[in-house]
Amino acid sequence: MKPHVAISIGDLNGVGIELALRKHKKIKEWCKPIYCINKEMLSQASALLNLKIPTDFKLFATKGEFVIEPGIVDAKAGQYSFDSFNDAIKLTEDGITKAMVTLPINKEAWSKAGIDFKGHTEVLRKHFKKDAIMMLGCSKMFVALYTEHMALKNVAKQFNLKQLTQFLLDFHKCIHPKSKVAVLGLNPHASDNGVLGNEEELIIQAVNQVNKKLKKEVFTQPMVPDTAFTKFNRKNHTYYIAMYHDQGLIPLKALYFEQSINVSLNLPVIRTSVDHGTAFDIAYKKQANAKSYLNAIKEAVRLTHK
Ligand SMILES: NC(=O)c1ccc[n+]([C@@H]2O[C@H](COP(=O)([O-])OP(=O)(O)OC[C@H]3O[C@@H](n4cnc5c(N)ncnc54)[C@H](O)[C@@H]3O)[C@@H](O)[C@H]2O)c1
Ligand SMILES: N[C@H](C(=O)O)[C@H](O)COP(=O)(O)O
Numbered sequence: 001m002k003p004h005v006a007i008s009i010g011d012l013n014g015v016g017i018e019l020a021l022r023k024h025k026k027i028k029e030w031c032k033p034i035y036c037i038n039k040e041m042l043s044q045a046s047a048l049l050n051l052k053i054p055t056d057f058k059l060f061a062t063k064g065e066f067v068i069e070p071g072i073v074d075a076k077a078g079q080y081s082f083d084s085f086n087d088a089i090k091l092t093e094d095g096i097t098k099a100m101v102t103l104p105i106n107k108e109a110w111s112k113a114g115i116d117f118k119g120h121t122e123v124l125r126k127h128f129k130k131d132a133i134m135m136l137g138c139s140k141m142f143v144a145l146y147t148e149h150m151a152l153k154n155v156a157k158q159f160n161l162k163q164l165t166q167f168l169l170d171f172h173k174c175i176h177p178k179s180k181v182a183v184l185g186l187n188p189h190a191s192d193n194g195v196l197g198n199e200e201e202l203i204i205q206a207v208n209q210v211n212k213k214l215k216k217e218v219f220t221q222p223m224v225p226d227t228a229f230t231k232f233n234r235k236n237h238t239y240y241i242a243m244y245h246d247q248g249l250i251p252l253k254a255l256y257f258e259q260s261i262n263v264s265l266n267l268p269v270i271r272t273s274v275d276h277g278t279a280f281d282i283a284y285k286k287q288a289n290a291k292s293y294l295n296a297i298k299e300a301v302r303l304t305h306k
Contacts, residue, residue, distance in 0.1 A: 007088065089269070104279075133266050229255075
């Protein structure tokens with residue numbers, strides 16, 4: 001049976017709605033989508049895009065109305081995308097939908113709207129009171145992020161043994177990796193044994209504790225970040241643990257931007273997302289590549305059957 005999937009509509013000044021309208025027919029082959037957007041906002045977007053609204057485009061009417069301005073950072077669009085996301089959470093939590101897929105939001109628009117979260121993952125973490133793990137990737141390579149939406153100057157402060165150990169255990173519980181998981185160091189050259197920082201000492205302790213507990217060498221010792229993603233290393237590893245956002249997402253998006261998706265781990269609900277943002281530069285220009293969106297839907301559906 002095809003599962004119902006809630007789709008939060010993302011920032012309506014960005015590319016999300018175009019993907020939803022263009023790919024409705026395709027995703028209907030895999031699921032029964034419910035789009036969190038009201039008729040008025042949908043009509044506005046479809047007129048701007050000159051794309052017809054499919055007759056079977058089922059809506060959950062997220063409240064609110066504003067004038068769509070393609071490519072503009074706007075508090076009202078930020079608020080609407082946040083409300084749409086919360087509706088998708090509710091539908092999924094209530095069991096009306098079996099999974100949710102999120103179209104991209106704009107963090108600056110959320111901030112302008114006074115929303116006290118950086119992105120979807122932080123909302124999910126607070127809502128479900130669980131340490132959600134942000135993982136992005138595709139079948140060739142996945143990267144889970146130990147720290148994510150924070151200023152670089154704060155990253156090193158996040159290193160503590162208990163938290164990193166729990167992160168690795170949670171990751172293992174969610175993924176059950178079949179090959180050895182590559183754990184990156186934080187510092188250049190993984191600190192060269194303490195010459196360039198000392199966070200690797202703590203990473204070693206966490207890895208050793210977790211491997212011991214799992215009675216298996218699941219996680220590597222901290223790898224040198226600048227060579228961890230060479231083609232030779234990628235042959236041996238599908239899953240990577242990156243210590244901060246760009247350490248993992250620069251290589252992933254350089255290699256597999258089109259096809260990758262974002263999956264939230266360690267939650268009681270299924271949530272996947274595109275790996276790209278609002279792409280304001282191409283909003284309403286019908287240039288957006290839909291592969292990540294289609295893959296996000298496919299993965300959400302696959303997870304409902306697990
Ligand atoms: N899933 C999400 O909600 C999500 C993910 C990433 C970024 N963001 C947010 O989106 C906003 C814009 O982010 P950004 O500019 O850093 O990244 P972006 O992914 O929106 O755009 C980066 C570049 O990639 C291109 N691009 C993005 N998606 C594309 C697609 N589907 N097809 C073709 N080209 C595409 C854009 O045109 C742009 O040149 C920020 O607020 C960011 O935080 C949200
Ligand atoms: N870090 C993600 C990326 O670069 O694609 C993105 O900002 C989305 O994060 P959320 O799923 O938490 O909104």
